[in-house]
Structure formats: C-alpha cells, structure tokens
Amino acid sequence: xxxxxxxxxxxxxxxxxxxxxxxxxxxxxxxxxxxxxxxxxxxxxxxxxxxxxxxxxxxxxxxxxxxxxxxxxxxxxxxxxxxxxxxxxxxxxxxxxxxxxxxxxxxxxxxxxxxxxxxxxxxxxxxxxxxxxxxxxxxxxxxxxxxxxxxxxxxxxxxxxxxxxxxxxxxxxxxxxxxxxxxxxxxxxxxxxxxxxxxxxxxxxxxxxxxxxxxxxxxxxxxxxxxxxxxxxxx
Amino acid sequence: xxxxxxxxxxxxxxxxxxxxxxxxxxxxxxxxxxxxxxxxxxxxxxxxxxxxxxxxxxxxxxxxxxxxxxxxxxxxxxxxxxxxxxxxxxxxxxxxxxxxxxxxxxxxxxxxxxxxxxxxxxxxxxxxx
Numbered sequence: 194x195x196x197x198x199x200x201x202x203x204x205x206x207x208x209x210x211x212x213x214x215x216x217x218x219x220x221x222x223x224x225x226x227x228x229x230x231x232x233x234x235x236x237x238x239x240x241x242x243x244x245x246x247x248x249x250x251x252x253x254x255x256x257x258x259x260x261x262x263x264x265x266x267x268x269x270x271x272x273x274x275x276x277x278x279x280x281x282x283x284x285x286x287x288x289x290x291x292x293x294x295x296x297x298x299x300x301x302x303x304x305x306x307x308x309x310x311x312x313x314x315x316x317x318x319x320x321x322x323x324x325x326x327x328x329x330x331x332x333x334x335x336x337x338x339x340x341x342x343x344x345x346x347x348x349x350x351x352x353x354x355x356x357x358x359x360x361x362x363x364x365x366x367x368x369x370x371x372x373x374x375x376x377x378x379x380x381x382x383x384x385x386x387x388x389x390x391x392x393x394x395x396x397x398x399x400x401x402x403x404x405x406x407x408x409x410x411x412x413x414x415x416x417x418x419x420x421x422x423x424x425x426x427x428x
Numbered sequence: 429x430x431x432x433x434x435x436x437x438x439x440x441x442x443x444x445x446x447x448x449x450x451x452x453x454x455x456x457x458x459x460x461x462x463x464x465x466x467x468x469x470x471x472x473x474x475x476x477x478x479x480x481x482x483x484x485x486x487x488x489x490x491x492x493x494x495x496x497x498x499x500x501x502x503x504x505x506x507x508x509x510x511x512x513x514x515x516x517x518x519x520x521x522x523x524x525x526x527x528x529x530x531x532x533x534x535x536x537x538x539x540x541x542x543x544x545x546x547x548x549x550x551x552x553x554x555x556x557x
Contacts, residue, residue, distance in 0.1 A: 235531075239539045243535060244443070244445060248529030252522075253456060255521050264476075269473040270476050289531050302499065302501055303496055
C-alpha cells in the first residue's frame, strides 16, 4: 500500500504564503508577548506535577496530532490539544507546551510555515489554551466539580477551542486577502464543527483516563468519600 | 545520585524530579510512542484548512519551505513508508517531550523565592547540580 503524501499536511497548520507579511508579523509579536507572560506564570504557579505533565502532554499531543481522523466528505482532521493541556496543567504551561509542539512541527517537520509560525502558535496553542480553560472552568464550576461535569466540560472546552482556532485562521486569511470572509469563514467553521467533535472525544477520553488512574492531577483525591462527589447521582 | 539526602526526603531522579513522577513520565511518553506506531494508518485525506483552501481556490498561495529536515512526517532515507512515518513520529515525540520536561524544569528552578518550599528540598545540594 502506498500512502498518499499530502502536500500541505494536517489541520489548521498555515503554510507560508497564506498570510500577508504584516498579519504574520503582528501575530509573531503577539505570540512572543504571550509566551513571555506564559513562561513567567508557569514559574509562579509551579507545582510538583508541572514539569512531568509538560513532558508527557507535549509527547502525547505531538503523537495525537499525527493521527488524522476522517470527517465527512473526504476531509480529515486531527487533535490540537491546547484545551486538554490547559485542563491538566493550566493555561500558562499549556501555552509553553503548545509552542514546543507547533514550533518543532514547523522547524523539523516542515508542517506549518516559519514566517507564519507566530500565527500558528497563537491559533492552535495560545487561544485554545485560554478559551479551553475558561470553558472548562465555567462548566465544572457550574457542576460543582463533579465527575460527569469534568468530562462534559472537557468536551465543551475542546470543541469550542477548535472553533476559535478555525475562526482565527479564517480571520487571518481574510485580512491577508487570501480569501473572502464570506467564503472562508463558513467553510472553515463548518468543517471544524465536525473536527471539534473528534477533539472533544479524544480530550474527554484522555481526561477519563486521568480520572481513572491519577485523579489527583485533576485536583480530585482518589478517595471516593471526597466532598466533590458527595450527593452525586449515578448516571 | 542524590544518596546524601535525608532518608525522609523524597527520592529524586534526574532533573530533581521525584522518582514517583518519573513513573508517570515514562508511562506517558510510552503511551505517546505507542500512538506513533499507528500513525501510518492516519487518514490520508486533506485536513480542514487544506480542504477549504482547495475548494475555495487559494491552495496555490502556499509556498514550500526553503529547506527540509523531516518533511511530511517521513524520515528521510527509509525505504518503507510506514517505517519512515513511525520513525519521524518517534523522533518528534522524543524532541517535544525533552523540550516540555526541560522547560518545566527551568520553570521549577526560576520560580519566585517567595514560593513556600518543602523543608526537605530546601537543603543545599538538593537541586541536583
């Protein structure tokens, strides 16, 4: 079996030439500023689990991003991982992880252009971490941190993060004059509404695995008498 | 390596990270490496952005990078395409895992002094250097 080799691999990685110079430059500056803050905040909020999880999440997200899954109409998508990382290590360390993954993809694997690397890190790593974390906190806060809400919150965070990344990519393409808003935005959001379901299922599966094996990483003590579980109804 | 530490202190492995965390690290990276074994079976269809770029006629705006290291997740010089894909995945997983761990380690080293630290690890020489 011969594997077809796509010329421009995998989801949302913008290749060089798609963005105008000034859009690419502006997002380089925004990304550098965000990463400077993220690195400082990661140090300030450091916990014993931070460094181990940063290594593991970077490895898992890189591997997961290689696994394109089919969506409708001869199109594929793959996980981004920014929301999942933010749920497990917080948004700041998640941004650092995602910058590593997206940076290595561009530098070593020629996946995503170097001139547009700032935009790619911002779309797939910074925005996904911030938005994903906010959605997760909102849902789990609403559900009082109960386990079903952790999984629902993870799915919602992952889906919304993909849509935000797709919106940002569309906006950059439109502002760059590569495509028109009215053409690129509905097309991108339509495809990524489906890809986001894959992101949500994989992220929720990963969080379910963590809940089953190391619930302390999600701030839950393994003891089933834990107060966050009190009064929980069995689904 | 750090056998001079008090017996009550947590046993630490490389980078000053406790041994029990190294179990999580090796398990997690192991899972990632197992996933790469399945990478040749990933969907070959164009992805979301690529599909939209083709359908909406701006795919030709894309430019090839001026250099190649491991393009298209295919390790160069390996005849078997599946093996080349898996090898590229293993290389990538190990690079990003090292970067993530290394940056996490730097974050631990540079955290503000005001951060309360466990007394056992505050003793001189516990930093692993």
